[in-house]
Amino acid sequence: MFENLSEKLERSFKLLKGEGKITEINVAETLKEVRKALLDADVNYKIAKNFTDEVKKLALGANVLNAVKPGQMMIKIVHDELAKLMGGTMTDIDLKGTPSVILVAGLQGSGKTTFSGKLANHLKSKKGRQPLLVACDVYRPAAVEQLKVLGASIGVPVFFEEGSTDPIAIAKAAVAHAKSKGYNVVIVDTAGRLAVDEAMMKEVTKIKDAIKPQEILFVVDSMTGQDAVNTAKEFNDRLDFSGVVLTKLDGDTRGGAALSIRSIVDKPIKFVSAGEKMESLDVFHPERMADRILGMGDIVSLVERAQEQFDTEEARKLHKKIAKNQFNFNDFLSQISQIKKMGNLKDLAGMIPGMNKMLKNVDIDDDAFKSIEAIIYSMTPAERENPELLNGSRRKRIASGSGTTIPEVNKLLKQFEETRKMMKMMTGGGKNIARMMGNMPRQ
Structure with a gap:
């Protein structure tokens, strides 16, 4: 995860090694390399520039103690700004409502269905909830079957209507079913498309209006970089979603989505996911992710x-x-x-x-x-x-x-x-x- 970005940031900090103090010249040289590292990681240019400008201001304004080496001070400032860029603090999922209704949206192939299963497993095993998964993707071949297999593997029931082609009606019926049977969380897996289109947006908006979810989670493939951020903006303009889920963080991800998405849509990243295992879902902690990007590990999560x-x-x-x-x-x-x-x-x-x-x-x-x-x-x-x-x-x-x-x-x-x-x-x-x-x- 983020290996290339971590390596390039580490190289940029080496420019300050051996320096006795932070100066405008050595800060400028270091931050030029930091900005290049961020751009190579597919971070939006404006965000990368604003980030390095803020780091420069803090570095030159910092009251550096004699005992602190310039390189260490710069790493601390960059770490804190990276965490701030990704949201600052952890934002928990909203489980108010009886039942709590969670709408899962995103493009086809982003990992929505797998995430829906992982979220159900997370809420069942860690929050003591009784979730109900809802299959509202009536277009993709075997989408319902995939959700049923995932549900069976974690002991969570799946609501579906055989032969139905109306996802709005399925979603409404699922919420009514959950109320009657005592399920306290409803997770609605919606259909995606290979690209954003008007029909998909209208459909998911109608589902939202019909079931009035407490949470709308936008699932995005982190390997798609800036494309992911652009798609998030289009979805947010229509859905006003409440949080972001980054999937496929175990792939060859450059980190652009994780570092840019909060600034573009002003919505928190709530979960990160890696791999196919139902247990491989983590609540997103910006400060811990900053640790990992800077090669400091993440002992707390471990x-x-x-x-x-x-x-x-x-x-x-x-x-x-x-x-x-x-x-x-x-x-x-x-x-x-x-x-x-x-x-x-x-x-x-x-x-x-x-x-x-x-x-x-x-x-x-x-x-x-x-x-x-x-x-x-x-x-x-x-x-x-x-x-x-x-x-x-x-x-x-x-x-x-x-x-x-x-x-x-x-x-x-x-x-x-x-x-x-x-x-x-x-x-x-x-x-x-x-x-x-x-x-x-x-x-």
């Missing part, structure tokens, strides 16, 4: 995702097993499963400060655990429970059953054993850690 997946009681039981050296391959599989639920692995790694640069040309896909899982699933229940049973003949059988090699099996077993020892050492408290440090070879 911890929040982990807390959502890791059960406190299970963690307590696991701690006891580790302390008794009883951590086994069943526990290992459980940990892998929870990590995978947290989202795209490269995206997770990018939340750790400095990792984006290290992983720039490294491809981490969601199959990264595939061979490890294959090896573990090729073990018998007794072997998973008692790794000590894994002698040479058993390892040979596991390698054959998992489609891997004996060295690969041996490597996993060695890593597992080292991990188990380290985990036990860490749960033993200060004495064990001191003992471990004392046993380390001296330089």
Whole structure:
């Protein structure tokens, strides 16, 4: 996410390295590079110019302490202005109303239907709501079927009318159905087109007038850059939507949409989405996104995702097993499963400060655990429970059953054993850690 922009901004700050103070000359040189980085990221020229003008004013007016290096001061100013450009603070979704009605709009291919499913899952799992998904795309082949599959995967019902070609009537009937059955959130997935056209605008406006939603969320493909911003303006002029959703942030996105859209439509970005997994939806925090753009990671979001997946009681039981050296391959599989639920692995790694640069040309896909899982699933229940049973003949059988090699099996077993020892050492408290440090070879 934003790798190219992050890299170019980092290069621009290097111009201030070694400088004793901020001056008009070195600020101008740095901000020239910052502006170029923003334009290359497909940020609107006027927005990029206004941004760098504001940074320059703040940099030259800042009361810089002697202890603060110019480069660090500039990064702080740019960070704060980036966050401000994207909205400043997080804006939560409005769930007033019984039921709360959310209208989802956007162009075809922007990811509306997938987002509708992710939003339903988010509201169900994190807000304790009972959502109803509504299929109002009566034009795209298999659109209703796609929503039904997504709904089934997260345990959320989907309202549709077989054979109906009237999305306004479907939307009205869905809200009435939700009221009668006790659903407290209605998420209406509308039809899109390959480009903005009058028929689509009239239809979605009529749906809006018919169901009077609390929220109108405009879904935009972040990879389309300035085109996304222009489309957002056209939709906002007609719909006056309440928030923006940026999808496909895991793609080769340059960042222009995220950095420009708030300034153009004056509406907050409420959610960002990456990947196809129903769990991969995040509430948008401008300051955290600014951290990530500047290569500072996003530890807060990483911890929040982990807390959502890791059960406190299970963690307590696991701690006891580790302390008794009883951590086994069943526990290992459980940990892998929870990590995978947290989202795209490269995206997770990018939340750790400095990792984006290290992983720039490294491809981490969601199959990264595939061979490890294959090896573990090729073990018998007794072997998973008692790794000590894994002698040479058993390892040979596991390698054959998992489609891997004996060295690969041996490597996993060695890593597992080292991990188990380290985990036990860490749960033993200060004495064990001191003992471990004392046993380390001296330089």
